[in-house]
Amino acid sequence: MRKFLGLVGAVALLAACETAPTDGANANASGDAAAQKLGPAAGSAQDFVVNVGDRVFFGFDQYNISADARSTLEKQAMWLKKFPGVTIVLEGHADERGTREYNLALGERRANAAKEYLVSLGVDAMRIKTISYGKERPVALGHNEAAWTQNRRAVTVVTVGAGS
Amino acid sequence: MKFCVRFLTLAVLLFSSQAWAELRVDITQGRVEPMPLAVVEFTGDNSDAAQIGAQIAQVVSADLERSGLFRPIDPKAFIQKELSMTTLPRFGDWRILNAQALVQGHAVPQANGELAIQFRLWDVNAETQMVGLAYNTVADNWRRVAHIIADTIYQRITGESGYFDTRIVYVAESGPANKRVKRLAIMDQDGAKHRFLTDGLDLVLTPRFSPTLQEITYLSYYKNTPRVYLFNIDSGRQSILGDFPGMTFAPRFSFDGTKVVMSMARDGNSDIYTMDLATRQTRRVTRHSSIDTSPSYSPDGKSIAFNSDRGGSQQIYVMDSTGKNVRRISFGKGRYATPVWSPRGDLIAFTKMTGGKFYIGVMRTDGSGERLLADGYLVESPTWAPNGRVLMFYRETLRGEKKTTKLYSVDLTGYNEREVITPLEGSDPAWSPLIP
Numbered sequence: 001m002r003k004f005l006g007l008v009g010a011v012a013l014l015a016a017c018e019t020a021p022t023d024g025a026n027a028n029a030s031g032d033a034a035a036q037k038l039g040p041a042a043g044s045a046q047d048f049v050v051n052v053g054d055r056v057f058f059g060f061d062q063y064n065i066s067a068d069a070r071s072t073l074e075k076q077a078m079w080l081k082k083f084p085g086v087t088i089v090l091e092g093h094a095d096e097r098g099t100r101e102y103n104l105a106l107g108e109r110r111a112n113a114a115k116e117y118l119v120s121l122g123v124d125a126m127r128i129k130t131i132s133y134g135k136e137r138p139v140a141l142g143h144n145e146a147a148w149t150q151n152r153r154a155v156t157v158v159t160v161g162a163g164s
Numbered sequence: 165m166k167f168c169v170r171f172l173t174l175a176v177l178l179f180s181s182q183a184w185a186e187l188r189v190d191i192t193q194g195r196v197e198p199m200p201l202a203v204v205e206f207t208g209d210n211s212d213a214a215q216i217g218a219q220i221a222q223v224v225s226a227d228l229e230r231s232g233l234f235r236p237i238d239p240k241a242f243i244q245k246e247l248s249m250t251t252l253p254r255f256g257d258w259r260i261l262n263a264q265a266l267v268q269g270h271a272v273p274q275a276n277g278e279l280a281i282q283f284r285l286w287d288v289n290a291e292t293q294m295v296g297l298a299y300n301t302v303a304d305n306w307r308r309v310a311h312i313i314a315d316t317i318y319q320r321i322t323g324e325s326g327y328f329d330t331r332i333v334y335v336a337e338s339g340p341a342n343k344r345v346k347r348l349a350i351m352d353q354d355g356a357k358h359r360f361l362t363d364g365l366d367l368v369l370t371p372r373f374s375p376t377l378q379e380i381t382y383l384s385y386y387k388n389t390p391r392v393y394l395f396n397i398d399s400g401r402q403s404i405l406g407d408f409p410g411m412t413f414a415p416r417f418s419f420d421g422t423k424v425v426m427s428m429a430r431d432g433n434s435d436i437y438t439m440d441l442a443t444r445q446t447r448r449v450t451r452h453s454s455i456d457t458s459p460s461y462s463p464d465g466k467s468i469a470f471n472s473d474r475g476g477s478q479q480i481y482v483m484d485s486t487g488k489n490v491r492r493i494s495f496g497k498g499r500y501a502t503p504v505w506s507p508r509g510d511l512i513a514f515t516k517m518t519g520g521k522f523y524i525g526v527m528r529t530d531g532s533g534e535r536l537l538a539d540g541y542l543v544e545s546p547t548w549a550p551n552g553r554v555l556m557f558y559r560e561t562l563r564g565e566k567k568t569t570k571l572y573s574v575d576l577t578g579y580n581e582r583e584v585i586t587p588l589e590g591s592d593p594a595w596s597p598l599i600p
Binding site: 061111137 | 340341342344367369370383388389390411413414427429431432433434455457458471473477478501502515517541542544545560562565567592
């Protein structure tokens with residue numbers, strides 16, 4: 001279970017690097033402080049990814065919300081309530097070790113399980129769309145348990161209404 | 165493009181064809197030794213016709229070889245180099261090579277610009293003609309004539325209908341796994357005449373041929389909204405199949421081509437629905453909190469095989485097409501998926517997952533007689549040749565951390581597996597019926 005938390009952190013860091021790739025080049029002595037102040041704008045998609053955590057993970061052929069996942073979704077729900085203009089798409093994904101059509105159904109289940117938990121925490125269902133990608137969009141490209149663990153996921157993607 | 169092959173005549177029958185000669189390959193009895201046969205370069209009345217004739221002989225020979233039932237003899241070994249359509253072959257020259265069957269042909273340009281392609285199939289030991297036919301066609305269409313000739317030979321010798329005059333639609337893949345580009349593509353059964361049907365901008369999956377041939381049903385993520393679509397091959401026109409509130413996926417035509425059976429997901433739950441293509445009426449077939457997907461009609465339309473985890477893990481079930489009388493048919497070790505009913509009605513092809521590997525297999529429609537035909541890191545998506553004797557599927561292979569995805573065919577013995585060569589990587593093959 002600790003491993004899961006570690007992974008969430010790693011992914012969030014990666015995402016942060018991807019979205020702000022050029023900042024590091026001009027870093028100087030006061031860079032750290034500047035970066036702090038210039039961090040992602042509150043309520044932005046980047047703010048959500050970096051400061052809240054945009055994904056939860058599932059066991060093999062599972063779609064129940066684990067304790068780790070609950071903690072992440074609770075943070076997501078708080079953030080979403082703070083920024084009521086934001087709408088989201090919940091993407092459900094599966095690892096590569098299943099058949100294509102079953103995995104589409106499984107991804108749908110995972111996206112919906114995350115959605116239902118957010119709704120149970122008071123997020124308006126009208127703000128949430130779901131989509132399943134099955135095994136079509138892995139985030140980790142390896143072919144081992146470490147990669148599959150990262151790929152069995154539901155990702156909350158901030159869409160309309162996010163500040164930039 | 166319109167294909168037109170006019171079957172002309174039982175060509176100049178100089179030689180009597182004895183009723184059902186003894187030359188025969190029985191393909192119902194497991195592994196068979198390939199029959200040695202000689203396909204002689206077809207001749208022609210002029211050099212253009214002769215060139216096409218030579219190409220036809222190559223395609224006929226390659227089709228028969230790929231079936232695993234025939235072993236074409238290397239033409240370099242031939243003793244009789246020249247054969248005439250009007251005199252008997254020197255059978256002794258062919259017996260020395262152990263040729264059981266002999267195929268010869270000749271192309272004759274016609275006044276209207278078409279070609280008449282004549283061919284004869286000989287039983288070398290009985291010294292009798294088994295088939296003598298001629299086809300008229302435009303020269304550009306020679307490949308189809310070659311496949312039709314190969315089908316005729318296959319049928320005459322095995323007693324089963326052929327499958328060479330068919331096409332494959334599949335998903336051509338390129339790019340890294342996290343940004344994989346997937347395009348619908350179509351090609352002849354032997355990989356010739358390959359072309360792309362979609363541009364790759366939208367993710368497309370699981371194409372399936374209509375029995376009426378000119379149409380495909382498939383899943384597209386057009387506008388990030390996964391839905392089942394129809395694609396007309398001739399016109400290139402794509403249209404969404406119905407206005408559904410949730411993701412529709414796993415489509416497959418009924419054997420009479422009048423319906424599409426598929427899954428629809430609502431609030432996380434996938435059930436099976438059918439749509440009548442004429443009336444556009446939909447009907448819900450399953451109503452269960454489990455995943456119900458990968459539906460496949462039986463040829464008589466009375467039953468539907470499908471994949472469900474209602475018993476706790478992925479297994480194969482069969483029900484009446486009304487949704488009644490659901491019974492599980494897969495009971496072996498592991499998980500089972502992707503049931504596909506054979507066009508002959510006798511078998512269901514499936515994917516099996518056990519011990520960290522994937523398998524393609526077949527079982528009888530009551531689940532008995534399970535046989536595994538192919539395996540790999542991942543194999544899935546079996547599709548039947550129209551004669552129900554050969555399957556195509558896709559396989560992911562790992563070499564180190566590099567994964568390749570390719571198409572393969574395998575016959576029901578499991579001994580004759582072949583890679584199907586495609587320009588890019590490929591998955592989700594779908595075999596067409598015989599071209600009418």
